[in-house]
Amino acid sequence: MTEVTGYKREDLSIDQQLALRTAASRLGEQFAEIYGPETIERFLHSSYDQFATGSTVPNFLPLLAERFARQRLTALARVEGHHDDGRPVVLFLCVHNAGRSQMALGFFEHLVGDRAIGWSGGSEPGVEVNESAVASMAERGIDISTEYPKPWTDEVVRAADVVITMGCGDACPIFPGKRYEDWVLDDPAGLDVADIRPIRDEIERRVRQLLDELEVPAVSGR
Numbered sequence: 134m135t136e137v138t139g140y141k142r143e144d145l146s147i148d149q150q151l152a153l154r155t156a157a158s159r160l161g162e163q164f165a166e167i168y169g170p171e172t173i174e175r176f177l178h179s180s181y182d183q184f185a186t187g188s189t190v191p192n193f194l195p196l197l198a199e200r201f202a203r204q205r206l207t208a209l210a211r212v213e214g215h216h217d218d219g220r221p222v223v224l225f226l227c228v229h230n231a232g233r234s235q236m237a238l239g240f241f242e243h244l245v246g247d248r249a250i251g252w253s254g255g256s257e258p259g260v261e262v263n264e265s266a267v268a269s270m271a272e273r274g275i276d277i278s279t280e281y282p283k284p285w286t287d288e289v290v291r292a293a294d295v296v297i298t299m300g301c302g303d304a305c306p307i308f309p310g311k312r313y314e315d316w317v318l319d320d321p322a323g324l325d326v327a328d329i330r331p332i333r334d335e336i337e338r339r340v341r342q343l344l345d346e347l348e349v350p351a352v353s354g355r
Contacts, residue, residue, distance in 0.1 A: 152195035153177060160199065164206050167215045176209075177202040183258075183284055201283055204252060208292035217273070221347050222250040224293035226305050230255025230282040232263040232321040233299040236333055237278040238338040239270050244351040249344075254285030256304035266321050269329045273337075295343070314343075 145153070160173045181198035210216040223241060225234040231306045234253040259282040268279050285306060288340040290296060298305040300320060307313070309350060316339055321329045 156199035209288040211292040220249050222293045224296045225253040225297045227299040228301050229259035231259040232266045235262050236336050239275045240337050243275045244355050246352040249349045256301040258282035260285050265326045268326045269333045
């Protein structure tokens with residue numbers, strides 16, 4: 134496995150430190166030709182810190198941190214010109230990254246497969262994805278139960294070709310040269326599944342329209 138430098142943190146348990154070292158090794162193998170161990174660990178630990186305050190499941194934090202760090206490092210590699218496979222990148226943003234943006238990402242990934250890249254984030258990330266939103270997407274055969282609210286970061290926004298905003302207003306990041314769209318949609322927070330269905334269906338319609346505009350065909354049968 135790729136050698137890591139081993140951040141020393143007094144605030145973590147031995148199990149958490151071990152989990153982060155293992156995560157750093159996996160990330161090190163994936164990004165070995167692009168970034169060194171110090172950069173990888175810096176992104177991993179800063180990603181960990183993003184979730185540490187609000188999470189109620191501390192044992193799950195290293196995995197969340199690894200997933201988020203992988204996304205951020207992938208984005209940074211695109212921004213710095215180290216890797217660009219030509220696939221369009223779409224970023225869905227809302228306030229808590231717990232409802233609208235998660236449903237949009239769910240439809241996007243379901244429809245495009247590996248033909249495009251989708252990310253999501255929030256200006257004030259919540260603790261967990263809206264359970265009613267999860268249930269409404271399950272009705273369409275799309276599982277977003279393993280997703281988690283996360284913040285947007287500069288490198289992620291800069292790597293996106295299209296940024297879709299949903300209710301985050303002035304808090305949403307603006308960078309020159311990006312295509313921005315603001316989707317005006319009701320906030321599903323506090324709503325039951327029946328009330329979320331119309332929001333879900335409108336999100337699907339907009340995602341499909343976006344794919345048509347990007348000339349990215351939906352996966353056959355979807």
